[in-house]
Amino acid sequence: MQDGILIGEGVVLDARPASFATRAGGALLDALATVVLFVVTASVVLGTTVDRLNEQWGNTLAVVLMVTFLVALPVAVETLTRGRSPGKLATGLRVVRDDGGPVRLRHAFVRALVGVFELWFTFGAVAMITSLANARGKRLGDLLAGTYAVRVRGARGWERPLVMAPDLAGWAHTADIRRLPDGLALRARQVLDRAARLAPSSRALLTDELAGQVEAYVAPGPPPGTPAEAFLHAVLHERRDRELVRGRAERERAAQRAEVLHRLPYAITDPRD
Structure with missing residues (x-):
């Protein structure tokens, strides 16, 4: 990679x-x-x-x-x-x-x-x-x-943009997203960017593993039943928006x-x- x-x-x-x-x-x-x-x-x-x-x-x-x-x-x-x-x-x-x-x-x-x-x-x-x-x-x-x-x-640039699922926008906006460890956000973004080219089993395995790592830095956790890939998109999307607002x-x-x-x-x- x-x-x-x-x-x-x-x-x-x-x-x-x-x-x-x-x-x-x-x-x-x-x-x-x-x-x-x-x-x-x-x-x-x-x-x-x-x-x-x-x-x-x-x-x-x-x-x-x-x-x-x-x-x-x-x-x-x-x-x-x-x-x-x-x-x-x-x-x-x-x-x-x-x-x-x-x-x-x-x-x-x-x-x-x-x-x-x-x-x-x-x-x-x-x-x-x-x-x-x-x-x-x-x-x-x-x-x-x-x-x-x-x-x-x-x-x-990234090939695949970050997408915020409508049913996760309210949760992501109010969630406490702490700073992620060095490289974790990057690895998640890279996996999401090439997810469509991965085999279904590898895609699910990687996103589930990364979602478990990222969830440790997010409170409260996502709504029950949230797919791992949608959760990662929402966290990185919200993180990026907060960075832009804080930067301005x-x-x-x-x-x-x-x-x-x-x-x-x-x-x-x-x-x-």
């Missing part, structure tokens, strides 16, 4: 971790873009306010700019683009969670915060050593955030935070004014 990654939009992606050279190229592009933007912004902001700020407020403004460009900006970009910074977009990469889902605000925040140390303070040395030692090429920020980078260029909400919050941080330097003025 070909491996794949299930993201919020229900797309299967090439699950192979990106090569070290590709990840390094994307990171260098992101670093270059960050440095250029920081230099330009700092020149404009400090150049227009330095005459009105004393040394203390000038240092504060410099720190605010550094936090904005080293933490806030990467967090906003990864959250809004679902793991595709400009460097990753150029090199055909995406950052995903360990279970294949799209990164959220907390994942992006951990990656950016740890990245200040392992990417900037050590000039990428820690990230390089950690990445080369990990089977999935994870840097330290990925290990702590539960993420990794995969290639998405040339990805293909997090992108909106990230955009609002980015706007506040963007305006913050202009709000710092000399208290003597």
Whole structure:
């Protein structure tokens, strides 16, 4: 069975971790873009306010700019683009969670915060050593955030869409669906996608086995008599919809935070004014 990654939009992606050279190229592009933007912004902001700020407020403004460009900006970009910074977009990469889902605000925040140390303070040395030692090429920020980078260029879509049975929609909407273990949702989605090509006995065996595993993370269980295949469709369909709703909400919050941080330097003025 070909491996794949299930993201919020229900797309299967090439699950192979990106090569070290590709990840390094994307990171260098992101670093270059960050440095250029920081230099330009700092020149404009400090150049227009330095005459009105004393040394203390000038240092504060410099720190605010550094936090904005080293933490806030990467967090906003990864959250809004679902793991595709400009460097990753150029090199055909995406950052995903360990279970294949799209990164959220907390994942992006951990990656950016740890990245200040392992990417900037050590000039990428820690990230390089950690990445080369990990089977999935994870840097330290990925290990702590539960993420990794995969290639998405040339990805293909699922052949069979997820279908919510009308009599299961109400139950699925109110059910407590906990996070599934790494790979379980992916295996279920792959089986459903090729179910029509399986022998009836193999199809029933696989869907029954997967439904039993998935049901342990769903409460309450499905209505009595629900076919295993319909249950899997309903859970993955509802899971995908919740991911999309949560992703939109997090992108909106990230955009609002980015706007506040963007305006913050202009709000710092000399208290003597």
